[in-house]
Amino acid sequence: MKIPLIRYFVAAALFVPLAAFGQKNSCLDCHARLEDELKAPAAAFPGDIHAQYGLGCEDCHGGDPSQDDVDRAKDKSFKGSPKRAQVPQFCGGCHADASAMRAYNPALRTDQLNQYWTSRHGQLLKTGDTKAAVCTDCHGVHGIQSAKYPKSQTFPWNIPQTCGRCHADKDLMAGYKVPTDQLEDYRESVHARALFEKKDLSAPVCNDCHGNHGAFPPSVTSVASVCRQCHPSTGELFTKSPHKKAFDDLGAGECEACHGNHKILAPSTAMIGTDDRAVCTQCHDKGSRGFEKAAEFRRQLDGFETGFRAAEDLLVEAKKKGVEVSDAEYRLGDVSTLLVSAKNLTHGLDEAEIAKAVNDGEQSLAAVKAAAVKALDEARFRRRGLAVVTAILALFGLALALKVRAMARARRGEGSPGSPGPEPS
Amino acid sequence: MKRRSVIDIFLGGSLAATIAAFLYPVIRYILPVKTTGATQTSVTAAQAGELPPNAAKVFKFGSAPAVLVNTAEGTLVALSAVCTHLTCTVRYDGDTGTLFCPCHNGRFDLAGNVLSGPPPRPLETYHVEVSGADIIVSRKS
Amino acid sequence: MAKSIGPNIWKFLDERFMLSDLVAFGKKKTVPEHRRSFWYFFGGICLFLTGIQVATGVLLLLYYTPSVDAAHESVQFIMSEVKFGWLIRSVHSWTANLLIGLLFVHMFSTFFLKAYRKPRELTWITGFILLVLFMAFGFSGYLLPWNELSYFATRVGTDIAGSLPLIGPWLKSVILGGPEVSQATLSRFFWFHVALLPLAALILIGLHVLLVQTLGMSKPIGEKGKKEIPFFPDFLYKDALGWTVILVLIGVLCVFMPWEIGTKADPLAPTPLGIKPEWYFTFMFSTLKLVPAHILSLEGEKLAILAFMAGGLLWLLVPFLDRRAGREERSPLFTWIGAALAAYIVTMTVLTYTLPKL
Numbered sequence: 034m035k036i037p038l039i040r041y042f043v044a045a046a047l048f049v050p051l052a053a054f055g056q057k058n059s060c061l062d063c064h065a066r067l068e069d070e071l072k073a074p075a076a077a078f079p080g081d082i083h084a085q086y087g088l089g090c091e092d093c094h095g096g097d098p099s100q101d102d103v104d105r106a107k108d109k110s111f112k113g114s115p116k117r118a119q120v121p122q123f124c125g126g127c128h129a130d131a132s133a134m135r136a137y138n139p140a141l142r143t144d145q146l147n148q149y150w151t152s153r154h155g156q157l158l159k160t161g162d163t164k165a166a167v168c169t170d171c172h173g174v175h176g177i178q179s180a181k182y183p184k185s186q187t188f189p190w191n192i193p194q195t196c197g198r199c200h201a202d203k204d205l206m207a208g209y210k211v212p213t214d215q216l217e218d219y220r221e222s223v224h225a226r227a228l229f230e231k232k233d234l235s236a237p238v239c240n241d242c243h244g245n246h247g248a249f250p251p252s253v254t255s256v257a258s259v260c261r262q263c264h265p266s267t268g269e270l271f272t273k274s275p276h277k278k279a280f281d282d283l284g285a286g287e288c289e290a291c292h293g294n295h296k297i298l299a300p301s302t303a304m305i306g307t308d309d310r311a312v313c314t315q316c317h318d319k320g321s322r323g324f325e326k327a328a329e330f331r332r333q334l335d336g337f338e339t340g341f342r343a344a345e346d347l348l349v350e351a352k353k354k355g356v357e358v359s360d361a362e363y364r365l366g367d368v369s370t371l372l373v374s375a376k377n378l379t380h381g382l383d384e385a386e387i388a389k390a391v392n393d394g395e396q397s398l399a400a401v402k403a404a405a406v407k408a409l410d411e412a413r414f415r416r417r418g419l420a421v422v423t424a425i426l427a428l429f430g431l432a433l434a435l436k437v438r439a440m441a442r443a444r445r446g447e448g449s450p451g452s453p454g455p456e457p458s
Numbered sequence: 459m460k461r462r463s464v465i466d467i468f469l470g471g472s473l474a475a476t477i478a479a480f481l482y483p484v485i486r487y488i489l490p491v492k493t494t495g496a497t498q499t500s501v502t503a504a505q506a507g508e509l510p511p512n513a514a515k516v517f518k519f520g521s522a523p524a525v526l527v528n529t530a531e532g533t534l535v536a537l538s539a540v541c542t543h544l545t546c547t548v549r550y551d552g553d554t555g556t557l558f559c560p561c562h563n564g565r566f567d568l569a570g571n572v573l574s575g576p577p578p579r580p581l582e583t584y585h586v587e588v589s590g591a592d593i594i595v596s597r598k599s
Numbered sequence: 600m601a602k603s604i605g606p607n608i609w610k611f612l613d614e615r616f617m618l619s620d621l622v623a624f625g626k627k628k629t630v631p632e633h634r635r636s637f638w639y640f641f642g643g644i645c646l647f648l649t650g651i652q653v654a655t656g657v658l659l660l661l662y663y664t665p666s667v668d669a670a671h672e673s674v675q676f677i678m679s680e681v682k683f684g685w686l687i688r689s690v691h692s693w694t695a696n697l698l699i700g701l702l703f704v705h706m707f708s709t710f711f712l713k714a715y716r717k718p719r720e721l722t723w724i725t726g727f728i729l730l731v732l733f734m735a736f737g738f739s740g741y742l743l744p745w746n747e748l749s750y751f752a753t754r755v756g757t758d759i760a761g762s763l764p765l766i767g768p769w770l771k772s773v774i775l776g777g778p779e780v781s782q783a784t785l786s787r788f789f790w791f792h793v794a795l796l797p798l799a800a801l802i803l804i805g806l807h808v809l810l811v812q813t814l815g816m817s818k819p820i821g822e823k824g825k826k827e828i829p830f831f832p833d834f835l836y837k838d839a840l841g842w843t844v845i846l847v848l849i850g851v852l853c854v855f856m857p858w859e860i861g862t863k864a865d866p867l868a869p870t871p872l873g874i875k876p877e878w879y880f881t882f883m884f885s886t887l888k889l890v891p892a893h894i895l896s897l898e899g900e901k902l903a904i905l906a907f908m909a910g911g912l913l914w915l916l917v918p919f920l921d922r923r924a925g926r927e928e929r930s931p932l933f934t935w936i937g938a939a940l941a942a943y944i945v946t947m948t949v950l951t952y953t954l955p956k957l
Contacts, residue, residue: 233543233544233576234578235543235562235575235576235577235578236576262563263562263563263575263576264562264563265563266560355685355854355855355856355857356685357675357678357679357685357860359521359675359679360521360679362521363518363521363522367523367547370546370547373561374560415685415686415854416854418854419850419851419854421479422479422850423847423850423851425472425475425476425479426476426479426843426846426847426850427847428468428472428475429469429472429473429475429476429843430840430843430844431468431472432465432468432469432471432472432473433469433836433837433839433840433843434840435465435468435469436465436466436469436836437833437836437837437840439465440832440833440836441833444828444833476843483682483683483686483687484654484658484683484687486682486683487658487661487681487682487683487684487686487687488658488661489682491680491681491682520672521675597668
């Protein structure tokens with residue numbers, strides 16, 4: 034019979050738009066019509082990474098999203114929102130289950146929950162302190178984005194803010210024996226400048242040194258290993274130096290003792306030496322061998338650096354005067370590398386090595402300085418040449434002007450071709 | 459009459475001086491230049507046999523450093539030596555057969571790919587050709 | 600003996616080149632002198648600067664390489680290694696800009712003096728075509744150093760050509776030698792700049808100067824004075840004085856503000872913010888930027904381009920449109936039109952550099 038067939042077609046056709054637009058979701062539909070905190074999940078969820086994997090409200094909260102009636106929707110399977118203390122297990126329900134996660138993203142790690150329990154946050158939470166951070170504090174909830182995307186709360190340049198929301202809050206952190214100036218200090222550091230100004234995503238943020246899920250302040254002895262991740266040559270030099278044993282005996286954190294931990298500023302030769310700004314005098318008293326060596330290293334580096342800045346200034350001046358100096362600039366770049374490497378060598382405290390580096394650098398610098406001087410000579414030559422040519426042209430112009438005037442006078446006297454006759458002068 | 463001829467001499471003389479002042483730079487311009495590498499599209503980086511296997515040499519290519527590597531297997535590769543992180547000059551690490559940047563521990567393979575560390579982009583690779591006794595490095599077109 | 604060498608050479612050449620006849624003809628050439636005859640110098644200045652461009656251009660050809668791998672490097676080489684290379688190149692770049700500016704002055708001065716009126720219509724027409732040719736010289740030459748600014752300015756400029764209705768895409772690919780700015784474009788622009796345009800300019804300058812010779816200088820309408828000065832040598836000496844002053848100006852500019860080399864073009868890099876064509880195109884460029892997106896359901900930009908072309912055509916045909924001038928009557932309407940156009944060009948050019956959002 035034709036009619037039932039057509040009915041099937043019509044019914045199927047009616048379902049097509051539903052299939053195209055996805056399942057009915059009464060949770061989102063209702064919550065979108067509510068206000069403030071009840072509306073927020075519905076507004077944020079479409080951008081959530083879980084939504085992109087095809088998950089819905091019911092996959093975490095239970096309930097039946099196909100039901101319009103709120104009591105029917107919140108059926109027996111409905112779990113509601115977990116309390117803070119239960120959040121880690123709530124998320125871990127999937128994220129700590131390797132076979133469950135394999136269905137969605139096989140490459141994603143599943144040890145975050147385990148790591149979390151080793152962290153300070155996890156330990157505090159176990160004791161019943163619900164002020165401690167849980168998953169949603171860092172990752173957000175309902176609008177969670179992959180940490181690879183810039184809007185994610187765990188994207189590198191958002192992490193200081195995310196951690197700072199608690200750790201820079203004096204009132205919240207009262208009672209824990211932890212300072213609250215880390216964020217402020219970090220923002221002044223060279224790492225923060227690299228991250229926020231140069232947009233260098235490889236610059237370290239809180240989790241690079243503290244860990245993220247297993248976050249814990251590094252112990253005094255492990256700070257240095259953390260720094261060595263990006264600064265291995267400096268670390269090697271330090272390990273070979275007499276400071277290593279001395280610091281270990283003192284129980285002092287290696288890099289941290291001189292460079293700080295959060296407010297790590299760009300190092301300069303001012304850190305070495307015997308004046309107030311130098312770090313050496315923290316331990317080495319006047320007259321000691323260390324004191325003498327510090328003064329010597331500073332003297333050598335200062336000499337090299339002053340020479341470098343002088344050569345740089347000369348090149349800038351020549352360039353401003355219009356002379357092409359890209360070759361000299363290239364060689365200056367090499368000398369700059371030598372200067373940085375000489376400064377780096379101070380971590381090794383090897384007199385001979387440092388002296389050789391400074392010496393090599395100063396020799397290369399001599400070549401650059403010669404090129405800069407040559408460039409300035411060229412600038413002078415050009416200006417002199419211009420003066421000479423301008424003088425010649427001025428004379429020529431004067432000769433022309435005189436000739437023109439003389440001819441005009443002569444013509445006025447004789448009567449020039451085409452003029453009506455001699456004019457009264 | 460006499461005054462006119464003085465002016466004429468003045469005019470002729472200054473004209474000659476002007477012409478000379480303009481001819482001098484033009485002639486010096488046309489005479490060949492004594493320096494190397496008119497156009498830095500290709501450079502003789504080294505002599506054949508200069509580099510033993512598993513060794514490298516940094517040389518100037520254009521206005522930036524480049525590195526020529528003679529791999530352990532004996533093939534020659536050339537890449538830009540400017541680290542894509544903060545422009546330090548990379549160096550060859552014979553132990554691992556990688557290019558290593560001493561500034562922040564960036565590491566690249568000999569195809570320029572970033573293996574580890576902060577560099578965000580791979581190193582540019584160049585074309586290497588052995589022509590007689592010269593090893594010539596040029597940009598890939 | 601020595602005293603007769605000169606006259607002997609003269610006699611030798613005269614018998615073969617008919618020099619005496621030429622000299623006699625030259626002696627008869629006169630130039631009117633009146634309140635406005637100062638403006639007569641501008642044509643000669645433009646010719647002089649063109650000569651400088653040809654000379655420096657020929658010299659630059661000695662060391663320049665029109666290949667994307669070598670163009671920028673060869674300019675770098677000229678600026679740093681070649682003796683006086685910095686001078687030759689900077690003269691060429693600065694003179695190009697001065698020349699185009701002075702061409703506009705020359706055009707407007709002849710316009711306001713109504714020098715285009717009968718019988719000098721063809722002088723005007725060849726002149727306007729020459730202006731267009733020289734702007735093409737500027738556009739093609741600007742790409743040759745293959746630096747960031749020139750690459751993107753070329754892209755923006757040809758995009759505008761490409762947006763013309765009907766012929767746009769075809770025109771753009773003919774200009775670029777392909778779908779985008781590439782080696783083909785560099786080769787093509789080089790060909791335009793050193794072969795095609797010079798040939799066209801030679802022919803048109805030849806016609807233009809020939810017409811000035813046959814027709815003499817135009818006098819302002821109603822100028823009754825009959826004072827004339829000989830061209831050889833009086834006017835020529837005055838010309839030379841002006842040329843000397845310009846040379847000093849060019850010298851100062853080149854020593855104190857040598858033309859920059861820029862960074863090598865990287866087609867993969869994003870377009871730099873605020874990219875603009877050279878200043879002599881900016882009045883059109885800024886107009887296109889300020890025009891609303893749609894005017895009466897037609898695309899604003901396309902309408903503006905068509906308006907420019909129509910305007911150009913009308914400007915070209917001014918000698919035939921200005922009837923009053925043709926009858927040697929004062930023609931204030933056209934004077935006002937010219938003043939409005941000049942004001943518009945100056946305003947839009949200044950706005951390009953003063954308005955931050957442009």
